[in-house]
Amino acid sequence: MSIEKLSNAQIAWRAAQDIEDGAYVNLGIGFPEMVAKYQPEGREAIFHTENGVLGFGDAPAEGQEDWDLINAGKKPITLKPGAAFFHHADSFAMVRGGHLDVAILGAFQVAQNGDLANWRLGSKGVPAVGGAMDLVHGAKRVAVITEHVTKDGKPKLVEKCTFPLTGVGCITRVYTSLAVVDIEDGRFILREKLKSISMDDLQKHTGAPLHIDKECGDLVVPENGL
Amino acid sequence: MDKSIASLSEAISDISDGSVLMIGGFGGSGAPIELIHALIDRFVATGSPKNLTVVNNNAGNGKIGIAAMIDVGMVKKMICSFPRTSDPRAFTDKYLTGEIELELVPQGTLAERIRAAGAGTPAFYTPTSYGTELAEGKDVKEFEGRPYVMELWLKADFAIVKAEIGDTHGNLKYRLASRNFNPLMCMAAHQSIAQVGELKTAGDIDPEHVHTPGIFVDGVVEVADAKQEEAMIRAGEEYQATGAT
Numbered sequence: 001m002s003i004e005k006l007s008n009a010q011i012a013w014r015a016a017q018d019i020e021d022g023a024y025v026n027l028g029i030g031f032p033e034m035v036a037k038y039q040p041e042g043r044e045a046i047f048h049t050e051n052g053v054l055g056f057g058d059a060p061a062e063g064q065e066d067w068d069l070i071n072a073g074k075k076p077i078t079l080k081p082g083a084a085f086f087h088h089a090d091s092f093a094m095v096r097g098g099h100l101d102v103a104i105l106g107a108f109q110v111a112q113n114g115d116l117a118n119w120r121l122g123s124k125g126v127p128a129v130g131g132a133m134d135l136v137h138g139a140k141r142v143a144v145i146t147e148h149v150t151k152d153g154k155p156k157l158v159e160k161c162t163f164p165l166t167g168v169g170c171i172t173r174v175y176t177s178l179a180v181v182d183i184e185d186g187r188f189i190l191r192e193k194l195k196s197i198s199m200d201d202l203q204k205h206t207g208a209p210l211h212i213d214k215e216c217g218d219l220v221v222p223e224n225g226l
Numbered sequence: 227m228d229k230s231i232a233s234l235s236e237a238i239s240d241i242s243d244g245s246v247l248m249i250g251g252f253g254g255s256g257a258p259i260e261l262i263h264a265l266i267d268r269f270v271a272t273g274s275p276k277n278l279t280v281v282n283n284n285a286g287n288g289k290i291g292i293a294a295m296i297d298v299g300m301v302k303k304m305i306c307s308f309p310r311t312s313d314p315r316a317f318t319d320k321y322l323t324g325e326i327e328l329e330l331v332p333q334g335t336l337a338e339r340i341r342a343a344g345a346g347t348p349a350f351y352t353p354t355s356y357g358t359e360l361a362e363g364k365d366v367k368e369f370e371g372r373p374y375v376m377e378l379w380l381k382a383d384f385a386i387v388k389a390e391i392g393d394t395h396g397n398l399k400y401r402l403a404s405r406n407f408n409p410l411m412c413m414a415a416h417q418s419i420a421q422v423g424e425l426k427t428a429g430d431i432d433p434e435h436v437h438t439p440g441i442f443v444d445g446v447v448e449v450a451d452a453k454q455e456e457a458m459i460r461a462g463e464e465y466q467a468t469g470a471t
Contacts, residue, residue, distance in 0.1 A: 134334030
């Protein structure tokens with residue numbers, strides 16, 4: 001069965017709509033970085049990267065890279081007016097000291113109590129955590145963007161994470177390819193869903209009960225080709 | 227006072243077998259590649275220093291720098307947050323065969339443990355890693371109703387870092403995002419050595435532009451036209467022993 005779902009760009013666009021003007025934001029490496037592209041007109045967020053930069057912008061043009069100016073994913077970046085450099089302890093003080101407004105991360109699994117698993121899938125291979133376990137603590141809002149199910153159709157929103165945890169009870173909102181779900185009091189609260197999917201089908205693709213608080217809105221995003 | 231050192235080989239000459247060695251940089255940004263290669267040269271020529279514990283955010287990339295240290299067999303253990311890079315073969319091969327140890331530390335905790343050592347703070351509590359496998363066996367305490375994990379300071383015998391400009395008092399100024407772990411490592415090590423692109427006389431760096439005050443730095447060696455690790459990796463460069471000791 002194939003179901004209509006949002007592209008990664010559309011999920012990123014939806015998450016970007018909730019970032020306020022003037023917010024200090026950390027975007028996880030990879031897919032979450034796409035959120036920066038879809039800031040609503042007239043709003044300016046300041047992006048933080050773990051290796052000591054606030055206020056970075058787009059990637060430089062090819063050939064213009066300066067490898068001393070990179071982000072946490074080791075990709076070359078450029079600076080925007082008002083940017084600042086600082087060392088690693090200050091950088092993580094911004095994270096853990098509660099100074100960031102929003103962190104948006106990827107996920108292997110999110111549990112209904114807000115637990116996140118996003119750093120390794122098991123005990124094999126070389127473990128690598130980076131800043132994942134730090135980022136889930138301290139930002140005023142820690143959200144996840146993700147496909148609603150895995151490539152082989154298994155729910156990523158679950159009762160209890162089975163992969164190694166990144167953090168406990170740290171996620172408050174999840175933007176998926178099918179829905180926007182808040183986590184409150186150990187429960188998934190469905191805020192928005194695609195009009196094309198029925199409540200029953202959405203629940204079948206979700207590993208824990210979806211609750212509705214008053215009403216569930218339609219998840220509406222621009223057409224593909226963003 | 228004059229902390230300038232004439233040569234790379236002299237700058238790394240005190241680093242001894244079994245030392246804990248902090249190496250600055252995040253990826254290639256701020257990595258003191260010439261100091262690292264001088265240290266490998268010494269090991270290749272003399273068999274020392276060996277059995278090193280190396281502290282860095284990563285665990286080497288390609289066939290240069292920390293990866294080349296691992297390849298020649300002078301590293302016993304890595305303490306890092308992310309031993310994965312575009313080409314992590316050197317560490318991965320030895321880790322999977324049990325030839326190298328790994329202490330995996332979340333990045334912010336790694337930075338704070340290093341800072342704590344430099345500040346004389348033996349331990350601190352952080353929310354990071356609570357409830358995860360990286361907190362197993364560690365003390366947990368509640369503050370204002372939230373659980374925190376106790377982490378210990380991380381000291382080193384030596385630190386080697388890269389800065390853009392240094393002076394004869396050891397004051398350092400970094401370039402762009404190459405500051406990262408470097409100021410913290412200079413604080414935490416018993417002996418800290420910086421390679422600088424330009425070595426100035428004390429007084430020639432505006433005091434308002436000093437990032438690392440010289441009190442944290444023991445030696446400064448000038449490496450004009452230093453190479454950038456990431457650029458070397460992209461150019462396919464490999465460590466070559468120079469025969470220097």
